[in-house]
Amino acid sequence: xxxxxxxxxxxxxxxxYGENIKSMRxxxxxxxxxxxxxxHSVWMRVDRDVFKDVIRSLKGLxxxxxxxxxxxxxxxxxxxxxxxxxLYWGERNRQLTVNVGVRIPKDDPHIPTICDLIPGALITxxxxxxxxxxxxxxxxxxxxxxxxxNIPEGYYPWRKxxxxxxxxxxxxxxxxxxxx
Amino acid sequence: MGDxxxxxxxxxxxxxxxxxxxxxxxxxxEVVTEVDVRPxxxxxxxxxxxxxxxxxxxxxxxxxxxxxxxxxHQYAFTMAxxxxxxxxxxxxRAQYIRMIMAELERLHSHLLWAGVAAHELGFxxxxxxxxKVREDVQDVLEIISGNRVNYAMYYPGGVRRDIPxxxxxxxxxxxxxxAENFQTLADTFLDDPVIKHRTVGVGVLTKKDAIxxxxxxxxxxxxxxxxxxxxxxxxxxxxxxxxxxxxxxAHGFDDAGDVYAGIVxxxxxxxxxxxIISYALDNMPSGPYRQEMNVNKVLMMLKKADGEGFAMHEAxxxxxxHYVRLKENQDNVDSWKVRASTYNNILxxxxxxxxxxxxxxxxxxxxxxxxxxxxxxVAIVDAKSGKKTMMxxxxxxxxxxxxxxxxxx
Numbered sequence: 001x002x003x004x005x006x007x008x009x010x011x012x013x014x015x016x017y018g019e020n021i022k023s024m025r026x027x028x029x030x031x032x033x034x035x036x037x038x039x040h041s042v043w044m045r046v047d048r049d050v051f052k053d054v055i056r057s058l059k060g061l062x063x064x065x066x067x068x069x070x071x072x073x074x075x076x077x078x079x080x081x082x083x084x085x086x087l088y089w090g091e092r093n094r095q096l097t098v099n100v101g102v103r104i105p106k107d108d109p110h111i112p113t114i115c116d117l118i119p120g121a122l123i124t125x126x127x128x129x130x131x132x133x134x135x136x137x138x139x140x141x142x143x144x145x146x147x148x149x150n151i152p153e154g155y156y157p158w159r160k161x162x163x164x165x166x167x168x169x170x171x172x173x174x175x176x177x178x179x180x
Numbered sequence: 181m182g183d184x185x186x187x188x189x190x191x192x193x194x195x196x197x198x199x200x201x202x203x204x205x206x207x208x209x210e211v212v213t214e215v216d217v218r219p220x221x222x223x224x225x226x227x228x229x230x231x232x233x234x235x236x237x238x239x240x241x242x243x244x245x246x247x248x249x250x251x252x253h254q255y256a257f258t259m260a261x262x263x264x265x266x267x268x269x270x271x272x273r274a275q276y277i278r279m280i281m282a283e284l285e286r287l288h289s290h291l292l293w294a295g296v297a298a299h300e301l302g303f304x305x306x307x308x309x310x311x312k313v314r315e316d317v318q319d320v321l322e323i324i325s326g327n328r329v330n331y332a333m334y335y336p337g338g339v340r341r342d343i344p345x346x347x348x349x350x351x352x353x354x355x356x357x358x359a360e361n362f363q364t365l366a367d368t369f370l371d372d373p374v375i376k377h378r379t380v381g382v383g384v385l386t387k388k389d390a391i392x393x394x395x396x397x398x399x400x401x402x403x404x405x406x407x408x409x410x411x412x413x414x415x416x417x418x419x420x421x422x423x424x425x426x427x428x429x430a431h432g433f434d435d436a437g438d439v440y441a442g443i444v445x446x447x448x449x450x451x452x453x454x455x456i457i458s459y460a461l462d463n464m465p466s467g468p469y470r471q472e473m474n475v476n477k478v479l480m481m482l483k484k485a486d487g488e489g490f491a492m493h494e495a496x497x498x499x500x501x502h503y504v505r506l507k508e509n510q511d512n513v514d515s516w517k518v519r520a521s522t523y524n525n526i527l528x529x530x531x532x533x534x535x536x537x538x539x540x541x542x543x544x545x546x547x548x549x550x551x552x553x554x555x556x557x558v559a560i561v562d563a564k565s566g567k568k569t570m571m572x573x574x575x576x577x578x579x580x581x582x583x584x585x586x587x588x589x
Contacts, residue, residue, distance in 0.1 A: 027263065032419035034272055034465060039413045041490065066407070067394040068492065069524075071503035071517035084490055084501065086412070093419075095412035099490060120394025123526050124519075146220035157228050 001062060003088050006040030006096060009061075013044060016057060020047040041097040051102045052112045055083065058098060059117050062087045067114075068097075070124045072132045074160040078103045079132050081111065083121075104134060106161075113138040131158045184208055188538070192221040196542035198296065199550060207538055215533045217526055227516050234511040235261055235336070235482045236475070242502070243330050245518060248292060250330050251285045252495035253502070253518065258334040259415065260504040263489030265336065267481050272465040274338035275417040280351075280460045281324070281333050282493065283453040287358075288317045289496035290446045290453075293549045294369065297443065300543040301378050306368060313361055320354045323347055323587050336478055338470030348461055355458050358450070366447050379439035383532040383544035386437055393527035397498015398445040399548045400528075401425055404435030409494035420463070421456050439547040446549075449496075483511055497521035497549050522550050 004012060006026035014021055022045040030038040046054050059065050066086040073080050082101040089095045104111055113136045114121050125136045126145040133156035136142070147157075155171065156164055191202035200221040206214035226245055230238040242257040243250045255278060262268040270278075291314035298306035318328050324343055325331035333339050343351075369375060385395065390403040400407055408425035410418045428444040429435045472478050486508040492501040498521035505515035525548045532544050 029263070029415070031269060032415055033275060033417045034463075035419045037414060037419040039415070043488075064391050066391075067524075068499070068501050069503070069517060069519035071490075071515065073505060073515035082488075082490075082503065084503065089412040090406050092411055092424075093414050097413070097490065097492075118394065119392045120524065120527060123523060144220075145218075146223045148220065148223070157225060158231075 001088075003094060004061070004096070006042050009042055009087075009096060009098065010044070012061075013054065013057065017046065017050050017054060020050040022046065037093055039093060039095070039097075041099065043099045043101070045101040045103065048102055048104055048111065051100070052114060052117075054100055055085075055114050055117055058085060058087060058100075064090075065118060067118045067120045067124070070121070070128055072128050072134070072158060074132065074158060075103070078105050079109060079134055079159075080104075081128060081132075081134065083114070106133075109134040110137055111135070113140070115140050130156075132156055133159060185213060190541065191218075196300075197545060201550070203533075203541075203545070205533075205538070205541070210538050212533055212536050212538060212541065215530050217530055219526065227518055230516045231513055233513070234479065235506070235513055236479060238513050238516065239334070239336075240332065242518070243332065245520065247329060249285055249289050249495050249497065251281055251333065252493055252500055253520075254332075254334040255282055256491045256493040256500055256502040257504065257518075258336055259491035259493070260489040260502040261336050261482070261506070263491060264487045264504045264506045265482055265485035265489075266487055267485065268337040269471055270416065271338055271468045271471060272417070273342075273467045274469045274471075276460050276464045277339045277341075277343055277469060278334060279417040279421075280343065280457055281321075281331060281339075283456045283460075284317055284321055284324075286453045286496045287450060287457075288314055288321065289549075290450050291317070293446060293496075293546075294365070294443070296546055297439075297543065298369075298375075300546045301375060303372075303374065306372075309368070310365065313358075313365060316354050316357055319587060320351050322584060323350055326584060335470060336482065337472050338468070340470070342469045343464075351457070351461060355454055358454055362451060362454075369443055369447060375443075376440065378540070378543065379443065381436070382439045382540050383536060383547050384436060384438045385528050385532050387435070389531050390437065390528060393531070394524050395498075395528040396500075396524045397495070397521050397549075398426075398442055398449065399498065399525050401427055402435070402441035402445045403437030404429065407499075409492045409499040413492065415491070415493070417460065421459055423452070423456065426452060439543055442547045442549075479511075482506065484508060488515075495521050498525065522548065525550075 010024050010026050014024060024044045027041040028038055030036055066089055068084040068086055070081055070083045080101055080103050082099050085098045087096045087098055111134055113125060125139050128134050129136055130144045130147045155167055157168055185206050185208045188205045188207050191197055192200045202218040202221055204216040205212050230241050239257060242253040245253045291310050295307040295310035321331060322328050325333055333341060385403045387404045390400045390405050404427060406425050410423040411425055426445050426448045427435055428441045431448060433444045485506045488505040490503045492499050500521045501519045503517040504513060507514040529548055536544050
C-alpha cells in the first residue's frame with residue numbers, strides 16, 4: 001500500500017475527477033506537543049455525480065478505510081453532507097483524515113448509499129435521513145434510528161428553513177400539553 | 181419466523197441495561213438469532229440545542245452529553261472549534277494538562293466499567309472493589325477541578341485551570357496507589373475461573389467485522405484491530421508520548437474479540453494511562469495555560485471566525501469526533517455534529533449478540549461499554565436505626581463543599 005500525504009491525495013483526486021471537484025484544501029496541524037509532529041486533513045467538495053466514485057477511489061487506496069461519521073448542514077437551498085473518513089490508520093502518525101463534502105438540492109435530496117463499500121456507514125446514513133430529510137438511495141435499512149417513532153413524518157430537526165423551523169417550534173411548544 | 185422462535189423485547193428501561201435503549205431479540209430456544217437495536221430513547225436533541233447557543237455555551241453543553249466521559253466531548257469540541265476558527269494557539273502546558281485530564285478520565289471510566297462488568301456477571305464483591313479503587317482518581321479529579329464529574333477544564337486556546345505544583349504530589353500518590361493495587365485487580369479479573377467461564381468465547385466480534393463496521397476503541401482492539409486515535413494521528417501532547425494500541429495478543433492473551441479480551445484491553449489501558457500521566461507530570465512544560473484570559477475577547481475571536489473543523493479524540497470507549505462550523509458575525513455554532521464512540525459500535529453490538537444465550541445478553545451488551553448515565557445519591561439510610569432521610573440539593577452542595585475543603589488540606 002502506497003501511503004500518500006495530504007497534498008499527494010489532493011492532487012490524486014483532482015487529477016482523476018478534474019472539474020467535478022469544486023474545492024480542495026489541505027489543513028496541516030503541526031503545533032502538537034513539544035515534538036511538533038504534523039498531520040494532515042484533506043477537505044474537498046465534490047459533485048454528487050462523482051461522489052460515490054470518489055469514495056470508491058479512497059477505498060481503493062486503503063481497503064480498510066474507516067468511516068468516522070457524516071455530518072450534515074442546511075445551507076439554504078441545499079443540504080451539505082460531509083463524510084469524514086480515515087485512511088492509513090494502523091501505524092504511528094500515518095492516518096490521513098479525508099472530508100468529502102457533497103451538496104444536494106432540497107427539492108431533489110437524493111444521495112447514493114455507501115454501505116456497499118463501507119458497511120459501517122449505515123448508522124450515520126440513517127441518522128442523516130431522519131434529521132435532514134435526505135434520501136439515501138439503496139440504503140439497506142431505511143427505518144428511523146434516533147428520532148422518536150411518534151414524531152410525524154416530514155419533520156426534520158436540523159433543517160433551518162422557515163417551514164421546518166415553524167413545524168419544530170410548534171411541536172415543541174405543544175409537547176407538554178399533548179405529548180409528541 | 182419459525183414456529184419455535186419468539187420475539188423478546190429488552191428495554192427501553194430494563195434491569196439488565198444501565199441506560200435506556202431498546203433491543204428486540206428473536207430467540208430460538210435460549211439462543212438469540214436476530215437482534216434489532218433501537219436507540220434514541222434518550223435522545224435529547226443536544227446538537228439541535230447547541231446550534232441555538234453561542235460557542236462557549238455549547239462548550240459547556242457538550243460536557244453534559246455524557247455523565248461518565250464528559251470531558252472527551254469537551255476535548256473534541258474544543259479542538260474542532262480551534263481548528264474551525266484558526267486563530268488559536270494552544271500553549272504546550274495547556275496541551276499537557278488536557279492530556280492529563282483525558283487520561284484521568286480514562287482511568288476512572290475503565291474502573292467504572294470493570295465494576296459494571298463484574299456486576300453484570302453477578303460478582304458484586306468485585307464491583308465494590310473496583311469502585312472503591314476508583315474513588316482515588318475521583319478525588320484527584322475533584323482536587324484538580326473541584327468536581328467529580330463535569331470538570332469544565334477545556335477552553336478555546338487552552339484550559340480553564342492550571343495544575344499548580346502543590347497539587348502534583350497528591351496526583352503522584354494516586355499513581356503509586358494504583359501501581360500497588362493494579363496487580364490485585366488484574367489477577368482477580370483475569371484469573372478468576374467464574375469470570376473466565378462467563379466471558380471467554382462469549383459475544384465474539386471478528387476482526388473482519390470490526391473493521392467493516394468501523395468499530396472503535398477497546399471493542400475493536402479486543403478483536404485485534406490495531407487502532408487508537410492517540411497513535412494513528414497523535415494530536416496535541418500525545419505527539420510526545422509513545423502510545424501504542426493495546427492488543428491482548430501483545431500481552432499473552434488472544435485477540436478473540438470476546439468479552440474476556442475486552443476486559444484484558446481495558447485493564448491494560450489502565451496501566452497505560454498511569455504511565456502517560458506519570459510522564460506528563462514529570463515533563464510538563466512551564467508557561468501560560470491559556471492563550472487569552474478575557475472571555476469577551478475569546479467570544480469576539482469566535483464571532484469573527486469563519487470556517488469548519490473536525491477533531492477526534494480517543495475516549496475511554498473509543499475514537500469520538502466533533503464537527504463544528506462557524507460563520508462570520510454569528511454568535512451561535514452554525515453546524516455541529518457529535519459522534520460518540522457508542523454510535524459507531526451499534527453495529528458491532530448487533531454482531532456480538534447474535535448466537536448468544538439470552539442469559540448472556542446483559543454482559544455482552546455491557547462489553548462494548550455503552551455510555552451509562554449518572555449515579556444517583558439521594559436516599560440515605562441510617563444502618564442502626566433504619567431511618568431514611570432524603571437529601572436535598574442544598575445538602576449535597578454543603579457536603580460537596582465540605583469534602584472539597586477537606587481534600588485541599
